Amino acid sequence: MSTPQRRPRRRDVHGVLLLDKPLGPSSNQALQAAKRLFNANKAGHTGSLDPLATGLLPLCFGEATKISSYLLEADKRYRAHCRLGVRTDSGDAAGAITETRTVPASIDAAAIERALSPLRGDIEQIPPMYSALKHQGKRLYELARQGEEVERKSRRVHIARYDLLTRDGDELEFDIVCSSGTYVRTLVDDLGESLGCGAHVTSLRRLGVQPFDTPTMHTLAELEQMDAAARDALLIPVDAALARWPAVELTMDAARYIRQGQAVWVPHAPGEKRVRLYSPAGFMGIGETLDDGRIAPRRMMSWAVG
The missing domain is CATH 3.30.2350.10 (Pseudouridine synthase)
Known part of the structure; x- marks a missing residue:
């Protein structure tokens, strides 16, 4: 009697996949297929395409699910x-x-x-x-x-x-x-x-x-032919999905206050409401410009808190 094979352990995978959804399956079916291929713990899509429709369906993995609603709002x-x-x-x-x-x-x-x-x-x-x-x-x-x-x-x-x-x-x-x-x-x-x-x-x-106006998309069939490393290499960094927003570079001290949930003053802060927040170590999450000009944290990546 053969021993049943164990399913691969789910992984923490972070990033955005620009999936070329095929004709036939629903957006959720396409998402679940991609999630299985990546053995991902967490994934979500950014707005449904009808089964009749094909084309770009951005899939958010791991921490990227925190920004999926902003892609849902995009043109x-x-x-x-x-x-x-x-x-x-x-x-x-x-x-x-x-x-x-x-x-x-x-x-x-x-x-x-x-x-x-x-x-x-x-x-x-x-x-x-x-x-x-x-x-x-x-x-x-x-x-x-x-x-x-x-x-x-x-x-x-x-x-x-x-x-x-x-x-x-x-x-x-x-x-x-x-x-x-x-x-x-x-x-x-x-x-x-x-x-x-x-x-x-x-x-x-x-x-x-938006902001993926001329995207390079990947089909489920292509993903099936790749090994895990090749699939992971297709994932776009989380902040790339927010490229249309201005970036705010924080000092180490300002980043520490942001991590604690406090608003900070930033020289020459952009006038736009939504911004991308960066510490010297990299992307931290989504911020908001308050009426008084301070920058407040709104949606932080797990690696930027604590």
Whole structure:
């Protein structure tokens, strides 16, 4: 009788992995697969991608999970393909067709641009029923699968870019840059309604999450072929995910007060609210500029406390 093999002991792994999520699995399934490959004690993702979507899914390991919410708030960039003339209940190709309409010959590039214009800038967007938002403790997609529809409050989002790249008959390709919380499926559905023919997303790929605008991504298949050292070498330092924030260099004395949870005066402190904190030994964590100009600690790395 063979002895069952022990699972490798979980490790403390710290850093950010820029995963290229494949088509099919959920964001959490992709996260769990990567977590197993790294034998990591702790990991989290930074905002879900639908199973239909592929592309950049930053995964935070260990101490990097402390900054995951800030990546969740970051602007995103997508390449979206859609089909005119067909609406689905989910807004994408994974849903059931609810309506089919003829696409008028009058819908040319100029008509599409006119329909896109009101969908740029600050807009109000109603989240789709097929979303992970909750209503009275239940996910909206769970209610949608039961045939229920509930009223959803609109939310303000910012669409920095919504540009037509190519057209092949009823198939359109868009470049979209938007704020956190934007549903591309809703953007496409709204465009289809404005054009009077309906539309749905046929494929969606996330290309960037600030500050990772031109990222080098890694697939699960690539990770499976690597040894542990090679995988670890792919992890980006925690503070790289906060690169858009100003850095504050602290003296040894100031760093000691910060470690004790006290705000400190820093010469020529930046005016931005959120900052990266560094001691002479390296990255310490996230700080906040107070109204009186002092810098206060807000989210510290475990190696910077005590």
